[in-house]
Amino acid sequence: MEKTVNFTCNYxxxxxxxxxxxKALNLSVPDVYWNAQSMACLATAIQEENNAPFCVLPFxxxxxxxxxxxxxxxxxENTGPRAREFAYPTVEELARLPDIDFSQxxxxxxxxxxxxxNAQGKAVALELSGPLTxxxxxTDISLVFRAWRKKPDLIEQIFNHLMVQSVVYAxxxxxxxxxxxxxxxxxASIDIIGPKLAEAHAQSxxxxxxxxxxxxLDENTILQLCPxxxxxxxxxxxxxxxxxVLAPGISYPAACLEARGQVKIVGQNCIKNxxxxxxxxxxxxxxxx
Amino acid sequence: xxxxxxxxxxxxxxxxxxxxxxxAEVAKSFIDAGYPALDGVMDGLVDGMNRASQLFDDEExxxxxxxxxxxxxxxxxxxxxxxxxxxxxxxxxxxxxxxxVQGDTHDIGKNLVKIMLETAGYEMHDLGxxxxxxxxxxxxxxxxxxxxxxxxxMTTTMTNMAKVINRLQEENMRDQVKVMIGGAPISxxxxxKIGADGYSxxxxxxxxLAKKLAPLEASxxxx
Numbered sequence: 436m437e438k439t440v441n442f443t444c445n446y447x448x449x450x451x452x453x454x455x456x457x458k459a460l461n462l463s464v465p466d467v468y469w470n471a472q473s474m475a476c477l478a479t480a481i482q483e484e485n486n487a488p489f490c491v492l493p494f495x496x497x498x499x500x501x502x503x504x505x506x507x508x509x510x511x512e513n514t515g516p517r518a519r520e521f522a523y524p525t526v527e528e529l530a531r532l533p534d535i536d537f538s539q540x541x542x543x544x545x546x547x548x549x550x551x552x553n554a555q556g557k558a559v560a561l562e563l564s565g566p567l568t569x570x571x572x573x574t575d576i577s578l579v580f581r582a583w584r585k586k587p588d589l590i591e592q593i594f595n596h597l598m599v600q601s602v603v604y605a606x607x608x609x610x611x612x613x614x615x616x617x618x619x620x621x622x623a624s625i626d627i628i629g630p631k632l633a634e635a636h637a638q639s640x641x642x643x644x645x646x647x648x649x650x651x652l653d654e655n656t657i658l659q660l661c662p663x664x665x666x667x668x669x670x671x672x673x674x675x676x677x678x679x680v681l682a683p684g685i686s687y688p689a690a691c692l693e694a695r696g697q698v699k700i701v702g703q704n705c706i707k708n709x710x711x712x713x714x715x716x717x718x719x720x721x722x723x724x
Numbered sequence: 725x726x727x728x729x730x731x732x733x734x735x736x737x738x739x740x741x742x743x744x745x746x747x748a749e750v751a752k753s754f755i756d757a758g759y760p761a762l763d764g765v766m767d768g769l770v771d772g773m774n775r776a777s778q779l780f781d782d783e784e785x786x787x788x789x790x791x792x793x794x795x796x797x798x799x800x801x802x803x804x805x806x807x808x809x810x811x812x813x814x815x816x817x818x819x820x821x822x823x824x825v826q827g828d829t830h831d832i833g834k835n836l837v838k839i840m841l842e843t844a845g846y847e848m849h850d851l852g853x854x855x856x857x858x859x860x861x862x863x864x865x866x867x868x869x870x871x872x873x874x875x876x877x878m879t880t881t882m883t884n885m886a887k888v889i890n891r892l893q894e895e896n897m898r899d900q901v902k903v904m905i906g907g908a909p910i911s912x913x914x915x916x917k918i919g920a921d922g923y924s925x926x927x928x929x930x931x932x933l934a935k936k937l938a939p940l941e942a943s944x945x946x947x
Contacts (some may be wrong), residue, residue: 514827514880519854577835580788581795584742627832629786 452494454512456480465509468494468516471547478552478559487709488689489558489614492549496564496621498542499600500572502535507572516541518572526582529574529593535600537607546611553612558692560659560706561613563604565620566597566640567628576622583632594639602647609656615691616648617706619661625670633667642673645700645723654696665702665721676703676719683716690718728759732768735800739772740779742792744799751803761807769800773843781928787832790927794839818938820871821863823851825884830877833907836927837873844931845940846871857887864892864901871938873930874920876907885910886918902937906930 457467460480467473478490495516501507504523509516523529537543549559570579570593583590605616620641625633641664652658660668668674679698681690687704690713694701698720704711731754738747747769754764776793779785785793822838824831831853842848849867851859860872872892874885885905892898904922905915915923921937924930 511827514878517827517829517854519829571829576832577791580791583788584792622832626783627787629788632786632788 452477452481452512452515456484457512464512465516468509469541469544471544471551474544474548475551475555478548479555479557482557485709488686488692489560490552491560491562491617491707492552493541493545493562496562496568496619497572498540498545499535499564499597499604500569502537502540502542503532503569503573503600505572507541521574523574526574526578526586526589526593529570529579530589530596532573532593532596535604537604542604546607549608549613550611558614559612560615560617560688560691561608562617562619563601563608565601565618565623565636565664566594567622567636568620569597571622580628580632583635587635590635591639594636595643598640598644598647601644605648605651609651612655614655614695615657615659615706616651617659617661618644618664620664621661623667624663625667630670634671637667637671637673641668642723649699652695652699657691657695657698658700659691659706660700660702660721662702662705668721668723673724675722675724677722678717678719681713681716681718685713685716687711687713687718690716694718694720728757728763731757731759732764732771735764735768736772736775738800739769739793739796740775742789742796744792744796747796747800748803751800755803755807761804762809765801765804765808769797769804770843773797773839777840777843777928781926787836790836790839794843797843816941817845817847818871818934818940819849819867819869820846820873820934820938821849821851821860821867821869822873823855823860823875824853825874825876825881825888826854826856827881827884828876828878829853830907831875833877833927834873834875837875837906837924837930840927840931841873841934844934846934846938857884857891860888861891861895861897864897865895869901871934872901872903873934874903874905876910878907879909882907882909882914885920889919904930904933904937 460476462473462477467477478492482490497507497516505518506520506522507516507518549561552559608616623636648658679694681693688709691701700721702721703719734750738750751764776785776790780790820841822834824834838848838850849863876882889903892901902921905920906924910923912923922933924933
C-alpha cells in the first residue's frame with residue numbers, strides 16, 4: 436500500500452485577493468464576492484496571472500456556510516470573506532440547518548460565474564468545503580470537537596445533512612459546466628483532529644460523499660481531493676493509487692483536466708499548485724478500498 | 725480512596741482521560757477529606773493537564789483531545805475555587821491578552837495556547853478571533869497587561885502583528901508589554917523582523933516562552 440507524504444498546505448495560508456488586481460480591473464470589494472460577472476472577470480485575471488489551465492472559484496470558503504445562516508462579512512479587500520461571529524451558539528442548532536438554496540446568495544452568484552466562464556470556453560475548478568470547515572464558519576469549532584466525542588450521533592446527523600448539501604452542490608456545479616470539483620476540509624486535518632476522529636470523518640462524510648459523487652464523474656468532470664484529505668485516507672488504509680501515464684512535462688492542474696474520462700478521483704498534489712510538473716507525466720488515480 | 729496521593733492521582737487521571745463527569749466528584753471528596761484545595765489543583769488537575777500536554781507533544785493526543793482534557797480540568801477547578809485561600813486566589817498572576825489578528829478566524833491553535841497558559845498560571849484575557857489591532861492596545865491598557873499573544877494562520881494577516889507592536893510603541897507601552905507570536909506562516913525570522921519578543925511553533929513552546937517573557941511569581945505554597 437502506497438502512502439502519501441504528509442502534505443503541508445501553503446495556499447490556505449492566504450486569503451483575499453491582491454487589492455492591486457481588483458483595482459486594475461476597475462472592480463471593488465465586496466462586489467467581487469457578490470456579483471457573478473465581477474467574479475468571472477476576476478477569476479479570469481487570476482488565471483492569466485498564474486498561467487493556469489483553468490479558473491478557480493470561489494475566492495473563499497464561506498459560501499456554503501453563509502447560505503445556511505452563517506454571518507459572513509466581506510468588507511476587507513486584504514482578507515476576504517470570513518465569519519467574525521458565530522451564527523449558531525450551540526451544536527444542537529447545527530442539527531437544524533436549512534438546505535442550501537442554490538437560487539440565491541453568493542453561492543448562486545458563484546454558480547452563475549461558473550456558467551459565464553464556461554460559456555466563454557474557459558475551464559473551471561470549483562472548491563467545495565467539507566463539514567468541519569463549514570461548521571467552523573457557523574459555530575465555535577471547539578463545541579463540535581467536544582460533541583463529536585460525547586454526542587457522536589449528533590455530529591453524524593450534522594455531517595449527513597452537510598454531505599447531502601455537498602452532493603447537491605456538486606450536481607449544480609456540473610450543470611453549469613464545472614470541470615474540476617475540488618473538495619477540501621482543512622479544519623479536519625488529521626494533525627488537528629487525530630486519527631480516531633479522522634476515521635469518523637471519513638466514514639460519516641468523505642466516503643459516502645465520494646460514493647454519491649462517483650456517478651457524476653465522467654469525461655467532463657473530475658473530483659480532486661485535497662492532499663491533506665488523501666493523506667488521511669492513506670493513513671487509515673482506506674485508499675490506493677493507480678497510475679496513469681500522460682504526456683511528459685504535463686503540469687498537475689493540466690493533467691487533472693486531461694485525465695477526465697479515464698480517471699475519476701485525483702489528489703496527489705494541491706490543485707492550486709499551478710506550476711507543479713508531474714514526474715514522468717504520471718497522474719495518480721485514487722481508488723477507495 | 726482515603727490516601728491523599730490516591731486522590732491526586734485520580735484527579736490527574738480524570739483530566740488525562742477526559743472524565744469531566746467524574747472529576748467534580750473526586751474533587752469534592754478531596755475537599756471533604758480535609759486536604760488543601762490548592763494541592764488538588766496543582767498536584768492533581770494541573771498535573772493531569774501537563775501529562776495531556778506531553779501526550780500532545782508526543783502526537784498521541786490531538787487538539788480535540790486537549791480541549792476535552794481542559795473541560796475536565798475546569799470542571800475540577802470549579803469545585804476547588806471556593807476553597808482556595810484568599811491569599812492564593814488573589815495572588816498576582818501575570819496578565820496576558822491573546823487573540824487571532826484581524827482578518828483571520830482560525831482559532832483552534834489560539835484556544836489551545838490559552839488553555840496551556842491558563843494552566844501554567846497566567847490570567848488570560850481572550851479577545852477571540854478577527855481582532856482589530858486597536859482592541860489589543862485598549863485591552864492592554866485596561867488590564868495593565870504584561871504579555872500579548874498574537875496568532876494567525878494566514879500570510880495575508882501577518883502584517884497586523886507588526887501593527888500591534890507599532891501601536892504599543894506609539895503609546896509608550898512597549899517596555900511594559902511583551903509580545904509573542906505564533907501560527908503556521910510565522911517564523912523566528914518574522915518575529916525578529918517585526919520586533920516581537922518571541923515566537924513559538926506550538927502550544928507547548930508558548931508556555932516556555934511566556935515564562936521567559938513574563939515570569940510567574942515563585943510559588944508561596946507550602947509543600
